[in-house]
Structure formats: structure tokens, C-alpha cells
Amino acid sequence: MNRQLTARRAIAAVATTGIVSLLAACGNQTEGAEETGGDKATAVAAPLADKLPQSIRDKGVIKVGSDIAYPPVEFKDGSGKVVGIDPDIADAMGKQLGVKFEFENGTFDTLITGLRSKRYDLAMSAMTDTKDRQEGVDSETGKKVGEGVDFVDYFTAGVSIYTKKGDDKGIKTWADLCGKKIVVQRGTVSEDLAKAENAKCLKAKKGKITIEAFDNDQQAQTRLRAGGADAGSSDFPVAAYAVKTSGGGKDFQIVGEQVEAAPYGIAVAKTNTQLRDAIQAALDAIIKNGEYEKIIAKWGVQAGAVTEAKTNGGS
The missing domain is CATH 3.40.190.10 (Periplasmic binding protein-like II)
Incomplete structure (x- = not known):
């Protein structure tokens, strides 16, 4: 009787060990598959990562x-x-x-x-x-x-000129800025264009363009809104957005066509x-x-x- 119990226990132990080993093996395979899948998912999610430094x-x-x-x-x-x-x-x-x-x-x-x-x-x-x-x-x-x-x-x-709504001061083109004041953001193409146009105005003796440059475009808009200038200039998307949103669309208007598309x-x-x-x-x-x-x-x-x-x- 004791021998039979011992034999059964031995068989059970072997069976249990086999099951544990099988489960462990399955577990390892699953873990490896997840890791591999994770790498693939990362590669799919960021296909160009290896191009970076x-x-x-x-x-x-x-x-x-x-x-x-x-x-x-x-x-x-x-x-x-x-x-x-x-x-x-x-x-x-x-x-x-x-x-x-x-x-x-x-x-x-x-x-x-x-x-x-x-x-x-x-x-x-x-x-x-x-x-x-x-x-x-x-x-x-x-x-x-x-x-x-x-x-x-x-x-x-491109670059656009904008003025206060309903008060364009006769400005339709850059040449119309002679003798007037414009606000721009410092270091931009708008500032470069204003300086180049001013040189033309002076050569033609049509009056200096006063250029007031600010650290950012919103400061320039504030100046124009308050009546401190005749016109402003910025990139077309920015000017268009200001015209649409500032004062609910009541503050500014774009004058003339955009220039210097780049x-x-x-x-x-x-x-x-x-x-x-x-x-x-x-x-x-x-x-x-x-x-x-x-x-x-x-x-x-x-x-x-x-x-x-x-x-x-x-x-």
C-alpha cells in the first residue's frame, strides 16, 4: 500500500514538474513574442527614427x-x-x-x-x-x-500690408508708403521690404517711410490699432488671421496684393x-x-x- 502511494506521488510529481516546465516555456515564448511585437510596433509608430542623430x-x-x-x-x-x-x-x-x-x-x-x-x-x-x-x-x-x-x-x-479698417490712408501698394509710418516685426522680410522701399522713396524725394520695428508682431498690431502708425506689414497668413480675429474682424483690413512669395x-x-x-x-x-x-x-x-x-x- 505504501509503495503504491509512493509510486503515485512520484508520477504526480513528474507530471506536475512537466506541466510547470511546459507553462514556463510557453510563458517565455509569449514574453519573447511580446518583446518582438513591441519592437515592430515601435518601428511602425516611428518609421524614420533611425534617420535621427x-x-x-x-x-x-x-x-x-x-x-x-x-x-x-x-x-x-x-x-x-x-x-x-x-x-x-x-x-x-x-x-x-x-x-x-x-x-x-x-x-x-x-x-x-x-x-x-x-x-x-x-x-x-x-x-x-x-x-x-x-x-x-x-x-x-x-x-x-x-x-x-x-x-x-x-x-x-507672401508679405501683406494691412491698415486700420476703413482708413487705408490711400495705401494700396508699397510705393504708397512714402511719407508714412509702418509698423513691422524686427528681423523679418517685412522690415527688409520697408527699408528697401524707403530707399526708393528718398531717391525719388517722395518722403521718408518711418519704420517702427517691434520684438513681435502682436506689439506692432497693438501700435497700429491705437493709431500710432498708418500701416503694418507681416506675412500673408498672419495678416489675414489678424484681420479675421482682431476686434472680431473690425480692427484691420488687408490692402493690395501680397508680394515676395517665398x-x-x-x-x-x-x-x-x-x-x-x-x-x-x-x-x-x-x-x-x-x-x-x-x-x-x-x-x-x-x-x-x-x-x-x-x-x-x-x-
């Missing part, structure tokens, strides 16, 4: 210098969240690259300097891609002021070609998968959409 992949963050006071391109909503065309495009590219784009506020005319000093990885701020910026040349003096940058072009926009570019240091190429690949990917088109439509700026990501397309 390893240092950025390790951090998981791309730092973006931006003048966050330029609606609808980038601005803060009522809760303080950074929103707009640029942040939306950056978020979509981040999904392709497996990183987060973090926008840091700075005045527009210091963004390229911040890029050179490696404070930022990118500058994305409705920045027009120009040969001068590519080559590090001051647009006014023509002198070399630093290392240039590369651009990945993602939008096209690409907006995401600025990258000349030495960081791997990051530049990764950004270009990510932008191309969201153009092809339709995310870019959705973002552009969301902000009502379809007229400025691009069909492919180009580098250094400005002139």
Missing part, C-alpha cells in the same frame, strides 16, 4: 527655437499651450521620427544665433528661406555676420546634415500620408501648401 534619439526631444507670438503660425492659446501651423506640423513629424518637438520662445531676430550656439536644434518660426540666411549674410549691409543655416522648406507665403523653412545648422535630412524625410512622409494637408486645411491656409519637402529653395 543618436544624441537626439537618446534624448527623445528636438528643441525648437520659435517666436511664439505669430498667430496662426505659432502662438499660445487661452490655456498657455503652444498651438498653430508650425506646432501641428512638428507634432506630425515627431510621430514619424519617434521624438517630441519642444518649442522654446525667443525673439525672432535671435533665433539663428540660438541655433548657432546650440541652444536649439532647429528654428521653426515662419522663417523665410533666403540666400542671405543660408549664407549668414546681413540682408541690409551685405556683410557676413556668421555661419549660415540650411532650410527644409514646408510652406509658401518658402518658409525649418532652419538647421549647416553642420547638422543628418538632422536636416531626417526632418526632410519626415516632412515628405506627412505630405504623402495626408497629415500635412489636414493641418493646412485646419488653419485655412491651403494656398501656401507645398507638395514636397525641398532644402534651401529660397532665393
